[in-house]
Amino acid sequence: MSFIQLSEIKKDYYLDGVVVPALRGIDLEIQQGEFFCMMGASGSGKSTLMNLISCMDRPTSGKYILEGRDVANLDKNSLARLRNKTVGLVFQNFNLLSSATALENVELPLLYGGIYPAERSKIAKQFLEKVGLGDRFHHYPTQLSGGQQQRVAIARALVNNPKILMADEPTGNLDSQTSEDIMAMLTQLNKEGLTIVLVTHEPDVARYAKRVVHLKDGKILKEERK
Numbered sequence: 001m002s003f004i005q006l007s008e009i010k011k012d013y014y015l016d017g018v019v020v021p022a023l024r025g026i027d028l029e030i031q032q033g034e035f036f037c038m039m040g041a042s043g044s045g046k047s048t049l050m051n052l053i054s055c056m057d058r059p060t061s062g063k064y065i066l067e068g069r070d071v072a073n074l075d076k077n078s079l080a081r082l083r084n085k086t087v088g089l090v091f092q093n094f095n096l097l098s099s100a101t102a103l104e105n106v107e108l109p110l111l112y113g114g115i116y117p118a119e120r121s122k123i124a125k126q127f128l129e130k131v132g133l134g135d136r137f138h139h140y141p142t143q144l145s146g147g148q149q150q151r152v153a154i155a156r157a158l159v160n161n162p163k164i165l166m167a168d169e170p171t172g173n174l175d176s177q178t179s180e181d182i183m184a185m186l187t188q189l190n191k192e193g194l195t196i197v198l199v200t201h202e203p204d205v206a207r208y209a210k211r212v213v214h215l216k217d218g219k220i221l222k223e224e225r226k
């Protein structure tokens with residue numbers, strides 16, 4: 001059984017009474033432990049597909065099985081609960097809380113999870129050390145470089161032990177050396193068993209993935225395996 005199984009997934013957005021078909025029939029399976037990448041031109045539906053896979057949104061039609069569970073029709077609360085325990089999310093613009101230190105940012109998901117302060121701090125520090133920021137606990141986002149901010153975001157995404165890490169253009173705001181560092185980190189996490197789903201425009205970034213799917217106009221155009 002596949003970890004993720006999408007069949008005939010369609011997603012329409014409705015804007016001012018006009019239907020915008022963003023996904024027009026997606027069939028896709030992702031196995032546990034994969035390093036999977038989606039590419040495609042702007043507007044091809046990458047983020048839309050990402051939002052569906054990560055349970056941020058629901059498809060208009062089609063079937064989505066996540067770990068054997070039919071999630072296409074779950075209500076919003078059930079979907080949010082499932083997302084919190086299954087998915088870690090990383091974004092292009094880091095999405096850190098600017099009024100919180102690196103440590104506080106990483107502690108946030110644990111706070112929402114009801115973990116006590118001492119334990120929270122201990123776990124968050126371990127993850128910041130894992131991403132090489134053991135000496136930056138008390139820095140605010142503006143006091144960190146872009147690459148360091150993305151490391152904080154990765155630590156925050158990992159702190160609940162998700163089964164899958166999803167990253168939409170995680171290197172889009174980083175220079176090429178820093179991008180390589182971040183991709184090396186994701187590669188290491190994948191070697192440790194984490195399933196990774198990545199969206200990127202850049203072939204240099206996509207080459208780290210073991211499987212690349214190309215989207216065009218809301219459909220899968222082709223697939224490459226390494």
Ligand SMILES: Nc1ncnc2c1ncn2[C@@H]1O[C@H](COP(=O)(O)OP(=O)(O)OP(=O)(O)O)[C@@H](O)[C@H]1O
Pocket residue numbers: 013014015020021022040041042043044045046047048049
């Ligand atoms: N909330 C929305 N309301 C209406 N249309 C939307 C919405 N979000 C996306 N779309 C449309 O759906 C299509 C797919 O958008 P999506 O954001 O998935 O593209 P993308 O491949 O991630 O592009 P990019 O590379 O620019 O991030 C586009 O035509 C877009 O205009």
Ligand SMILES: [Mg+2]
Pocket residue numbers: 046047048
């Ligand atoms: Mg996008």
